[in-house]
Amino acid sequence: VLLVDSGGDLVQPGGSLRLSCAASGFIFSNYWMSWVRQAPGKGLEWVANINQDGTEKYFADSVKGRFTISRDNARDSMYLQLNNLRAEDTAMYYCAKDTSGRPVRPDPLDDWGQGTLVIVSS
Amino acid sequence: SYVLTQPPSVSVAPGETARITCGGDNIGSKSVHWYQQKAGQAPVVVIYYDDGRPSGIPERFSGSKSGNTATLTISRVEAGDEADYYCQVWNSPDHLGVFGTGTTVTVL
Numbered sequence: 403v404l405l406v407d408s409g410g411d412l413v414q415p416g417g418s419l420r421l422s423c424a425a426s427g428f429i430f431s432n433y434w435m436s437w438v439r440q441a442p443g444k445g446l447e448w449v450a451n452i453n454q455d456g457t458e459k460y461f462a463d464s465v466k467g468r469f470t471i472s473r474d475n476a477r478d479s480m481y482l483q484l485n486n487l488r489a490e491d492t493a494m495y496y497c498a499k500d501t502s503g504r505p506v507r508p509d510p511l512d513d514w515g516q517g518t519l520v521i522v523s524s
Numbered sequence: 525s526y527v528l529t530q531p532p533s534v535s536v537a538p539g540e541t542a543r544i545t546c547g548g549d550n551i552g553s554k555s556v557h558w559y560q561q562k563a564g565q566a567p568v569v570v571i572y573y574d575d576g577r578p579s580g581i582p583e584r585f586s587g588s589k590s591g592n593t594a595t596l597t598i599s600r601v602e603a604g605d606e607a608d609y610y611c612q613v614w615n616s617p618d619h620l621g622v623f624g625t626g627t628t629v630t631v632l
Contacts, residue, residue: 448621510557
């Protein structure tokens, strides 16, 4: 399993950014996928996830209404669109392989990308 | 929102036992996973479904749960166990993730 996160950058408050997660080594379309972030020197925060066919999506309250999540199973890729960014969104963003359960199971996030850094600053 | 509380830090001498707690309302009804994160690296699962151990994780790592508290125990601690540790659950029926506040383990 390999997950490669990309798209992080320095962006001004109020700006937008699109993160990507490219997957390989497993049948991507069989799995939920999650995004998890970690602010500098802080703990892990689950951000969002998406089910196998993109019809179910969940978000942390801290990003609801500002972030959207999507996936392209033909490209084995997942995306996180970050809008109306705030200083407190500054963090390393990780994509992670979630459950393959249908219905969903409370499985661990057993594979992670290396992370992509988002800095929100003027 | 659901909160998982961990002690900020645990210090332990080499060869001793470290215990990290994770408290949350009705945690007994949830499956708890534990992650180890070393400096500059992505997290790795060390315990899944309360007490399961992934292949490649030493038997020194064990998990348990009682009442409103889950516990990660590291026996015969080694210098290489220095890391941050996080518990995690899923809030059903929606598949919403929750991480604990995290615990830094320092080997003296």
